[in-house]
Amino acid sequence: MAICKILFFLLALCVWCGKCEVFYKRVGDEVSMKCGVDSNSDIDWKFNGESIFSITGKSGTRRKGSSHIAFKASASGDTLKVPRLETRDSGNYFCRQSGKHYTVRVVSAFVKPGPVLLQSSNAELHCDITGDPNTEVQWQRPPNGEEYKEKKQVIHLKSVTSEEAGQWTCLVEKKLKLIVTLTVVGLQTTAVNASKGDNIELPCSLPQSVSQRVVGGRWKADHLPKVSFPNLTNTAGEGLHWHGNDLSKVNFTTGQLSTNFDVTLKKVQSSDDGTFVCTVEFDGGVSLSVETTLRVVDKPSGVKGSNNRKGKPPAVMESLTKEVYGLKLWIWIAVGASSVALIVLIVVIGVVQRRNKRMKKRVRTLRSMRQPLTDKDYCQCDRAEKEVEFGEQARPLPVPRQHRNPRTRTAGPNHTN
Template identity: 25%
Template sequence: MKTIVWFVFVLGALSAAGKVILTNLGQKATLECGVNAFNDRLVWHRGDDLIHSIPKNGFPLRGAVDIVGRSTVKRDTKLEISAVKKEDAGKFICTADGSRHEHILLVVSVWATPSGELLLDSVATLHCQVKGLDQDPSVQWKTPDGSPHSGSLKSVTRSDAGTWKCMFSHDGGTYDRSLTIKVQEPATPSSSQSSNDVLKPTCPNCVTHQASITAALLLGLSWWVWVAVGVGCLVVVLLMVFVIVLCKRIKRKKRKFQTMKNGRQPLKPKKYCQCDCPAAAAKPQQGRRREKPSAPPLQPLLML
């Protein structure tokens, strides 16, 4: 009987401990609660911060932390987090109908310095950072051929190209994350650079043939420098032509205006319309007017 009770207790502790979820920085992580359904209420916490509280019947509640805006509850119980940040790592607690389930989200970042493709025979360092544990775990790198390595490359070789693995352990489990390394040949110096190196004086105080050395250095400029110089000269020439044409045009307008102002043309006589119609006929004379008879001459008075 004691054995059965102890087995049930251990099984319950294991189920409550949950599991470790591993994800990369910026990716999406999905945390399973540990139950497929609930009858009353489902609550997700990150540490002591509330994320989601979903009742079976009622309005859900949301917390006020940053992770709330980037997380949703999928398929009733699963918590899905998008664009994972370093601050999201840690302990998550899912409570379904009073049953508590704990999970740990580990956010792993792997990178190399310098970034990008590594140059042959250069120095490089591989980094592996694990967030979400109380103490940083000890990590170990494995080369593409499976050999253990510290992650510090004193001289990059062609055999370093490939997939490296960052290995670390937690609570009896072993986890890993991969990093792809590319190696390229160092760039060979161009002929112009080699000629410039040859033309450089061996002593700082040398002044012999300085003019010829300067001319040779100018001839060794890059093609884009010559293109920039040519474009600049063309723009200057076009501006000069534009200014000359504009000045001539302004002078021509001034001269024309002055000529019109000084000598205006005299006004032309007005031209009237002349008609070729025949002249009107003379007005016929009416009958002569009767002349009044002149008065009779006065007779002298008779003397008595």
């Protein structure tokens, strides 16, 4: 209490002396403050009475203080800079040498319990000025920025509707503008048409996750009192899921749920025609209900019955829509199939490239082994003449007639028997 009185006294004194300047900053902003002394002078900065650091002017030596500001603040000359402001950085900054005081107010704007709310739920819009909860602010509401009647830092909205959805603006001292976006959602559904004998999904879902926790829910059809519908339960071990044992008429996913609360009605008949109500309960006693109408018509002649509206068996649909690590199972399957196809393509490209390289290398080897042609292989211009000359030289001379008979040559002309 004594510290508060001292701080209030210092604030009042600095305002009265005209040496106090007030900064309004958002969370994450940076603030700069000047001491107003010569750069060679000693400088001592303090935050709410605690030392930030001391600077010796001549040597430039710095000594950190005990305040948490000292771990992120910086000084350039006589200027103190504090980056990445947090709500705990709100307070009084004091430079001892000049006597200058600065007041920093860190402002934050947010919605409780969260920016995405359910229809008919309550909400709080905060524009908190840390350390100064009594200062009035000006709220501007969607869609046209009209001034809101209340000027408090916290305003309460009862049973919000789509009219409150949009950007809310908080003006602080007409200097600082902060914007918060409020989203209001409800359960969604559509009317359903089906042929006799079909399995049909009854749609019920939220467009996105909401701030409120789902604690329960159910489906109901007054014209089908004997049909057993599952109940929504939220347990610590299994999370949000459908709970039911009778699957003779209604089928449902057994996996963990998030925003989709569809169920499947099996083999619909004319007696199933009517209104179905989906109810989801949330923390704080808020519950939402939505109605969907089912119309059952005779199946056209020659057309066989389909398993469900999407043409897939309930078991397959249940498996493909099951969430694994935050994503649907069919998404994981698609990613895996794409990865396998890419790997196969890369392997095929590699094999083809290696085959082409081997063929090119073989061609080059064959070309290098081939013997070049010589003159004798393709130039035979004088071959015929040489053969003729050789033939003429090899032919023997004709023998004289008198020498042709050896007996006559031996005996002579006078020889007789």
